[in-house]
Amino acid sequence: MKVSLRNIGKKYEGREEFTLKDINLDIEDKDFCVILGPSGCGKTTLLRMIAGLNSITEGDLLFGEKRMNKVPSKDRDIAMVFQSYALYPHMTVYDNMAFSLAMRKEPKKLIHDRVMEAAEVLQIQEYLYSKPSDISGGQRQRVALGRAMVRKPAVFLMDEPLSNLDAKLREHMRVELVRLHKALGTTSIYVTHDQVEAMTMATKIVLMNEGVIQQAGIPDDFYNRPANIFVARFIGSPTMNIIHGSMDKGKFVAEHKLIKIKPSEADAKKLKDFEGKKVSVGIRPERFDSRGEYGDTFKAIVDTVEMLGKEKILYIKLENGSELVVSAPGHYEFKEGADHSFGFDLEAIHYFDSETGLRIN
Amino acid sequence: MSGLFRKKNSLYLSDNQPLTVVGMIGLVVSYVILLSWVVAILWPLSQMIMSAFNGKQAQYLMSNRNFAFSWKHFQFLFSETLYLRWVLNTLFIAGSTAILTLLIVSFTGFAYSRFRFKGRKASLMAIMLIQTIPAFAGITAYFTMHSIIQNYAPWVTRQLMLILIYSGGGIAGNTFVLKGYIDSISTELDDAARIDGCSNMQVYRLIIMPIAKPMLAIIALWSFIGPFMDYMLPAILLNRPQDYTLASGLFTLMNDFRTMNQPAFAAGGLLTAVPIVALFMVLQKQLVSGLAKGAVKG
Numbered sequence: 001m002k003v004s005l006r007n008i009g010k011k012y013e014g015r016e017e018f019t020l021k022d023i024n025l026d027i028e029d030k031d032f033c034v035i036l037g038p039s040g041c042g043k044t045t046l047l048r049m050i051a052g053l054n055s056i057t058e059g060d061l062l063f064g065e066k067r068m069n070k071v072p073s074k075d076r077d078i079a080m081v082f083q084s085y086a087l088y089p090h091m092t093v094y095d096n097m098a099f100s101l102a103m104r105k106e107p108k109k110l111i112h113d114r115v116m117e118a119a120e121v122l123q124i125q126e127y128l129y130s131k132p133s134d135i136s137g138g139q140r141q142r143v144a145l146g147r148a149m150v151r152k153p154a155v156f157l158m159d160e161p162l163s164n165l166d167a168k169l170r171e172h173m174r175v176e177l178v179r180l181h182k183a184l185g186t187t188s189i190y191v192t193h194d195q196v197e198a199m200t201m202a203t204k205i206v207l208m209n210e211g212v213i214q215q216a217g218i219p220d221d222f223y224n225r226p227a228n229i230f231v232a233r234f235i236g237s238p239t240m241n242i243i244h245g246s247m248d249k250g251k252f253v254a255e256h257k258l259i260k261i262k263p264s265e266a267d268a269k270k271l272k273d274f275e276g277k278k279v280s281v282g283i284r285p286e287r288f289d290s291r292g293e294y295g296d297t298f299k300a301i302v303d304t305v306e307m308l309g310k311e312k313i314l315y316i317k318l319e320n321g322s323e324l325v326v327s328a329p330g331h332y333e334f335k336e337g338a339d340h341s342f343g344f345d346l347e348a349i350h351y352f353d354s355e356t357g358l359r360i361n
Numbered sequence: 362m363s364g365l366f367r368k369k370n371s372l373y374l375s376d377n378q379p380l381t382v383v384g385m386i387g388l389v390v391s392y393v394i395l396l397s398w399v400v401a402i403l404w405p406l407s408q409m410i411m412s413a414f415n416g417k418q419a420q421y422l423m424s425n426r427n428f429a430f431s432w433k434h435f436q437f438l439f440s441e442t443l444y445l446r447w448v449l450n451t452l453f454i455a456g457s458t459a460i461l462t463l464l465i466v467s468f469t470g471f472a473y474s475r476f477r478f479k480g481r482k483a484s485l486m487a488i489m490l491i492q493t494i495p496a497f498a499g500i501t502a503y504f505t506m507h508s509i510i511q512n513y514a515p516w517v518t519r520q521l522m523l524i525l526i527y528s529g530g531g532i533a534g535n536t537f538v539l540k541g542y543i544d545s546i547s548t549e550l551d552d553a554a555r556i557d558g559c560s561n562m563q564v565y566r567l568i569i570m571p572i573a574k575p576m577l578a579i580i581a582l583w584s585f586i587g588p589f590m591d592y593m594l595p596a597i598l599l600n601r602p603q604d605y606t607l608a609s610g611l612f613t614l615m616n617d618f619r620t621m622n623q624p625a626f627a628a629g630g631l632l633t634a635v636p637i638v639a640l641f642m643v644l645q646k647q648l649v650s651g652l653a654k655g656a657v658k659g
Contacts, residue, residue: 013477053552074558086549090571103558147553 001064001077001154001187003027003050008059010045019045020211023059027189027204032181034190034202038234042211044159047191051080051157063155074103079148080157083164085140087132087147094128097147111150118146121180138169145177149184156181156188162197174200195235199223207231225350229357232282232350238313238325243281244354247274252281252351256320259298264346267361271351278354285313285327287348297343300324302334316340413628421623434628442620444629446603447610452636454524454606455588461528462535462584463577469532470539470573471565475551485540488533496530497593507598519598523606526594527587535580542576543569578647586637607633 008023020042027033035043048054050061052073061068068076079100087096094115101111119125122142127135132143141161148156161177162170178201181188192198198205199219206216215227226232232240245254250268252261261281263271271279298318306313307330314326314334326342328334351360373379380388412418416431438444473485507522546569554568570577588595588606595609602610607629614626641648
């Protein structure tokens with residue numbers, strides 16, 4: 001089912017400011033939409049509004065063509081997986097999964113079939129009759145998913161469901177969640193603060209900060225064409241390098257004058273209007289070129305090297321002490337304290353307007 | 362090498378440091394204090410049990426060495442006094458108090474924990490303050506209220522009045538305790554239940570109450586025991602011997618020389634423990650986890 005948000009705003013009781021304002025978003029049928037953002041950006045509020053757990057102060061929430069603002073949660077045809085899993089501790093796993101259907105007074109036979117079906121998909125048949133306190137975190141996670149699945153909802157909501165799992169299990173569940181999403185054919189909305197989860201699982205990412213949507217689109221755009229400096233710095237690890245400076249005679253000159261970049265022809269056209277104005281340049285750590293084939297190079301000292309195996313993270317220092325982060329393939333040799341020349345991959349340079357933070361090229 | 366062949370019983374296995382002389386003296390002192398405490402509690406109890414079964418005891422309790430096992434004090438209790446009636450009265454009052462308290466407290470505790478409304482903080486503070494005033498302080502007000510109410514509703518007996526006073530007194534404090542306990546239950550459970558199709562009432566009945574069972578068991582036990590222990594209110598409010606509770610009834614075997622029979626009092630006191638012990642055993646499983654959690658929650 002298509003979920004549309006039109007000028008949605010939320011103001012909590014007893015607060016002066018709107019937590020969310022003018023949120024416009026379309027989530028297509030069968031999308032896996034990940035709402036991403038730092039803590040306190042309003043992403044969970046947004047999800048809870050879609051779920052009907054928080055009221056909508058202004059704007060319209062549409063499921064398909066139907067306005068859902070005043071529809072109670074249980075009639076929205078949704079299911080939700082909570083961060084704490086929220087399993088009912090006094091019921092067995094089976095009863096937990098059967099609860100929503102039992103509340104709807106579905107026939108016993110149908111409930112049993114649905115629970116067994118979900119249990120088989122999630123491989124939790126062995127402990128159907130255990131209490132949630134007797135099973136492990138990963139198993140509880142599956143039960144929480146199962147409880148949502150038996151409903152066969154049109155919209156699947158998830159609020160940081162993987163944050164309580166250890167790293168290995170999280171990696172495994174990421175893949176499984178995507179598989180499940182495809183098998184169920186529902187629309188999924190997933191809230192997280194983890195960019196890796198967003199990049200790997202989403203068909204559409206919505207990045208929020210301070211109650212405003214910063215960018216919405218496919219994961220590839222987020223990495224390669226961030227809409228503003230916030231997005232550029234939020235996505236990608238290590239963080240993108242941002243160099244502040246200005247345009248001078250068609251060339252970018254950094255504030256400390258140690259870095260000069262001649263933009264590519266396509267970029268130069270878009271930068272024409274910014275002659276003499278303040279511009280920030282963003283470059284991903286892996287898009288430096290240490291052989292300096294690309295014209296504009298700069299000298300720096302390798303300060304610290306972090307060995308990660310497949311890559312090395314170099315913290316390099318310019319003459320004036322300002323730091324940049326460079327990532328190089330793991331088999332390259334770098335000595336700490338050595339001088340090096342670095343160049344840029346001109347195709348991979350992001351130009352931002354320093355005043356507004358918005359992307360130029 | 363010698364370590365390997367050392368005898369097992371010479372290994373020092375405790376995680377505590379070995380005792381010093383001062384520590385040893387301290388330990389002995391602690392045990393002396395604890396043991397005298399035990400004697401202080403068990404001595405009167407054992408005297409009570411002995412006297413209850415001692416056929417050689419007459420109207421007054423005497424400590425002497427004559428002992429002959431007999432049921433005669435119990436027989437006296439059941440045939441010559443209204444003991445059975447008092448037991449039923451007490452069970453009725455205690456049971457009704459427990460049920461009424463539990464019902465109202467579960468509602469108020471749930472409401473205070475889960476809903477935000479005007480005057481929530483203020484009324485919680487008021488409840489805290491009311492708690493500090495003993496129920497007995499309102500005795501004149503109770504009398505007046507009772508005579509007014511009885512003009513309109515003659516069926517409100519003095520026993521019913523007692524039940525209302527007990528449960529009314531219990532509601533304030535127990536609301537606080539239960540609210541604290543329900544606060545510790547994640548509200549995500551409520552959210553999940555709402556999405557699963559529960560109304561507020563169903564969230565209360567199907568989710569929160571079953572989880573709060575340990576605390577409810579403790580509240581039930583406390584409110585049940587209260588009427589067994591209280592002497593003052595029933596002695597003042599109830600004026601007919603057939604209305605008496607155990608505490609006020611048994612006291613007539615002690616303080617009035619016309620009805621004096623101290624060994625029977627001991628026997629009655631012994632039997633009083635039976636219903637409480639029975640309830641305790643039924644609720645035991647709930648109580649242990651409730652007490653443990655209550656300890657953390659305060």
